[in-house]
Amino acid sequence: MIRSLYTTISGMITQQAKQDVITNNMSNANTVGFKGDNLAIRKFNDVLIQNQSKIYNGVNYTQTIGNLSFGSRIDETATDFTQGNIESTDSDTDFAIDGRGFFTVSRDNGTTAQNYYTRDGHFHVNMQGYLVNDSGDYVMGRNINSGNVERINVGNGKITSDIYGNINIDGTPAYAFQTVDFNNYNTLKKVGDNLYQGENPIANNNIFVKQKSLEESNINPVNEMVNMMSTMRTFETQQKIVQSIDQTLGQAIDVGTVR
Known part of the structure; x- marks a missing residue:
């Protein structure tokens, strides 16, 4: 009975975590370039059930009954990097990457600057x-004249970009976006503000950049709503099972009480 309680509660915990992921996805459905998360759930390692050893005629006999699972647990939160739709805008400073790759941005962290990807x-x-x-x-770019990677300084000029991410300021070539890619997106970690940390970035020189465009999030609100309803119903079912187990345990205690 206690085992069934543990199993059900572990399921409730994972469903609650799944609900948090879905809620975060839905709240970022309109966030530019946002990539949704999926919660991977796996079961705890099964416990092997055997009967007690018996010695008969000097031989030790042990019979295997089967396996017992103690429920589910959270395995990992995986990000879906499927590209969102690209929509046109009227702003010269809106850019979208068509295909693989990330823009590089630099953030001052006190005395040092840290690169992130978005x-x-x-x-x-x-x-x-x-x-x-x-x-x-x-936003980081490669200076056309010096070849150095530095902050892109537009000044009061008009910025234009070709499809390869080469930037002109007032018609004069000045920078190229410092765009990167990764061999394994599973190494990327969300750090907030729609940014990622990642190791071993690779310069992506074959990238396609669209100016006056933004990439929408890859969240499908309808699918997320369906997932939320399914998760809530599963949680409510498990909650009722816990209540039923609790009532059964209470009755067992009452029966066993000496009055």
Whole structure:
């Protein structure tokens, strides 16, 4: 009876975690370049059930009855990197990557600068003339003249880009977006603000960039709503099972009580 209680409660915990993932996906359905998450669930390792050993005529006999699972557990949260739809805008500082790859942005962390990666190309020019994202992180590019990777400084000029991410300012070649890719997207980690951390980025020079465009999130609200309803019903069913087990245990205690 206690085992069934553990099994059911473990299922409720995983369903609650799944609900949190679905809620986060739905809340970011309109976030530019957002990639949805999926919760992978696996069962606990089965416990082998055997009867007690018996010795007969000097031989030790043990009979295997079968396996018993103690329920489910959270395995990992995997991100779906399927591309979202690309929609046109009227802003010169909106960019979308068509295909694989990420923009590189730099964030000042006190005394050091840390690079992050994003599919969110909703940029703007700050007061100092630098191209930044909505969080104020600097968009990185390769300077055409020096070859150095640095913050893209637009100044008061007009920015234009070709499909390969080469940037002109007032018609003069100036930068190329510092775009990267990864051999294994499973190594990428979400760090908030629609940014990722990743090891061993590879320069992606064959990228396709669309100006005056933004990539929508890859969330399908209808599918997420269906998943949410299914998760809630599963949780409610498990909750009723726990209540039933609790009532049964209470009755067993009453029967065994000496009055």
